[in-house]
Amino acid sequence: MNVPADVAAARARFDGRIRRTPLVRSDWLSEAVSGDVHLKLESLQVTNSFKARGALNAVLSLVERRAAGEDLPQIVTASAGNHGRAIAWACQIAGLRPIVFTPRQAPDAKLSAIRRHGADLRATAADYEDAERTAKRFAAETGGHFISAYSHPDLLAGIGTIAVEMLEELPDVARVLVPVGGGGLIAGLATTLAAAAPGVEVVGVEVEASHPFTASLAAGRIVEVQVGPTLADGLAGNMDPDNIAFPIVQRLVARVVLAGEEDLTAGMRGLLQHEHLVAEGAGASAVAALLAGHVDARQGRTVVIVSGANVDLNVLSQVLASRPLPKRPTTPAPRGRVARRRQP
Incomplete structure (x- = not known):
């Protein structure tokens, strides 16, 4: 194959x-x-x-590419829920705490899981598009590393x-x-x-x-x-x-x-x-x-x-x-x- x-x-x-x-x-x-x-x-x-696969690979790849002694950037993402949970889980494995932006009305089953994995959850957006714009802007302004839910x-x-x-x-x-x-x-x-x-x-x-x-x-x-x-x-x-x-x-x-x-x-x-x-x-x-x-x-x-x-x-x-x-x-x-x- x-x-x-x-x-x-x-x-x-x-x-x-x-x-x-x-x-x-x-x-x-x-x-x-x-x-x-x-x-x-x-x-x-x-x-x-399925989001766990991409999230874990993206987070661990970022860790691998870090130069010796270099601090990892703050990981930032936007999600309707599943990607945010997956990033939170992957970051927990890597010893990191991501910032996850989601819609206010995202399902509680997804938001609760994001919190359980220790992420900084910011469920403040009007919808997914608003969450993505906010997350990208936050990452750009703070030097964070934005991991897209689909374009990475x-x-x-x-x-x-x-x-x-x-x-x-x-x-x-x-x-x-x-x-x-x-x-x-x-x-x-x-x-x-x-x-x-x-x-x-x-x-x-x-x-x-x-x-x-x-x-x-x-x-x-x-x-x-x-x-x-x-x-x-x-x-x-x-x-x-x-x-x-x-x-x-x-x-x-x-x-x-x-x-x-x-x-x-x-x-x-x-x-x-x-x-x-x-x-x-x-x-x-x-x-x-x-x-x-x-x-x-x-x-x-x-x-x-x-x-x-x-x-x-x-x-x-x-x-x-x-x-x-x-x-x-x-x-x-x-x-x-x-x-x-x-x-x-």
Whole structure:
């Protein structure tokens, strides 16, 4: 297997601190879509999301690159919750205390975990975009080191280890379905798959309430979209204009499809009912898109990334009871459900 050098280095750097997450066949989904569907359960990762891989690699790489006797800069990050928790955990291992900016309304399941790992949590932002702007400004003004939740080469290398594990267990996979927020997860996977298994189709899943990649791929450049409320809080928000993941997605991702809120509810409920797995809205988004018929998985083996499980109990209770979330203004769904990559 042709594994990129930075991904192989990340895997060695983990040294047993990252779990090799299960890759299991889902009889439920396979029957539902008349295909052969497997789940890569990053929801069972340390910190209960895939984010631990990129965060640990980024923090330990920073420590390794420090010159002898040189003090490490203050690590600063912005997060909807999962990345912040992962950075806090990784910094705890490295003996550091990061500053984590999040939205005020981030799920308590995520904020409480960030605090438990000893981070300096600043849950003061109006939304994710505000948290990112504030964190970047703070780092620039204080000399801190900003680690993006999705646009950082060490982050992408750590995430690429998911693809290596998957190919070791299922080398004949035909396609991979990946949740898409800022794009770090899909960019890291797509980069490694392009080197190690270039025939694998990579399909992204955004949500209708927040679809910056769908809009940006159609425009051929990064554009902003109006972001509405969604069960997939981990996927909500516009991307940084300098996002290194975007050109990777343009080049290597076959297409991006959209999941609606009813799709997310069905995905979360289905995972719990049939697989006995808890997933947050973002974590279940790729399952939701497949279950809703937005991707044809009848030919070849399909791997679906279940990316996280950090959901508040009250939200999960609402989903299981099929009660609607509180009424707030929503973003109209785009006319087309699919954004295809531009042809070269």
